[in-house]
Amino acid sequence: MDKTIANVQSFVDSYNSFMALIQKELKEDKYSDFAPLTDAQKADMKDSEIKAYEEKAKSGSLRRDPILTQMVSNLRLSFTEPIAGLTGKYQSAVDIGIGTGKYFDDDGKLTTEATNGGKIYVTESDLRAALEEDPDVVFKIFGTPGDEQSTEGVANRLYDQMQASLSRLKTEAGTPNVTDTTSNMAKSIASYKDQLYDMNSRLAQIEARYYKQFDAMEKALSNLSKQSSWLSQQLGQ
DSSP: OHHHHHHHHHHHHHHHHHHHHHHHHHHOOOOTTOOOOOHHHHHTSOHHHHHHHHHHHHTTTTTTOHHHHHHHHHHHHHHHSOOTTOOSSOOSTGGGTEEOOOSBOTTSOBOGGGGSSSOOEEOHHHHHHHHHHOTTHHHHHHHOOOSSGGGSOHHHHHHHHHHHHHHHHHHHHOOTTSOOSSSHHHHHHHHHHHHHHHHHHHHHHHHHHHHHHHHHHHHHHHHHHHHHHHHHHHHHO
16 A cells, blocks of 8 residues: 555656646746847857847747646646546545645635646545555556546546647647648748748849839939030030
8 A cells, every 4th residue: 555655646746747847838937028139149249148148038938838728727637527437435536635735725715736836736644545445446546448538547638638738739839850841830930931032022123123213213314414514515605
């Protein structure tokens, strides 16, 4: 029993470390005034200055990211929602002392656990009592297979939620170190490149037209100057 409790606590600690990393990204400050540096700006800066600036510019890139925010919410629900098909008083992780903690204290005040960033707590006394009553209860809560989330154990739910979130991230931003042309971000970049090309083309056309008009104006002024000089000569005779 002690080994099972230790394994559960180790799992929860790993889960909480992961959630802390995600929450750090979701809450990181964003500095809107730090736009990406141009090559010309970098040329006038030291490497240390560029590094410090770019850290500010990149900070908060995932702040309040909807995909990660939804993932955190879904992972929390994996612990709290009952597992359909289980009978008796132990039907969810919360029932055996593994949950998100109390949101309100006995006086109705918001607790620190309510703002803990999605962490999970283990109440050892409740877990021990559940194991004494049913030695297989941890396996049932965590390892029960199912065809859908409502019938799956916590471990399977967490895996499915992580896979779903990764799939959404790939759809949004692509896969690292892989040539990407299909993600939403890749399509946006391609669209911006097309727009930039079109704008440069239009600019070149406008520039050429103005140069042509300027040349014509110069020729007209030159002819006018010649005519004016000729007229002055004629009037002076």
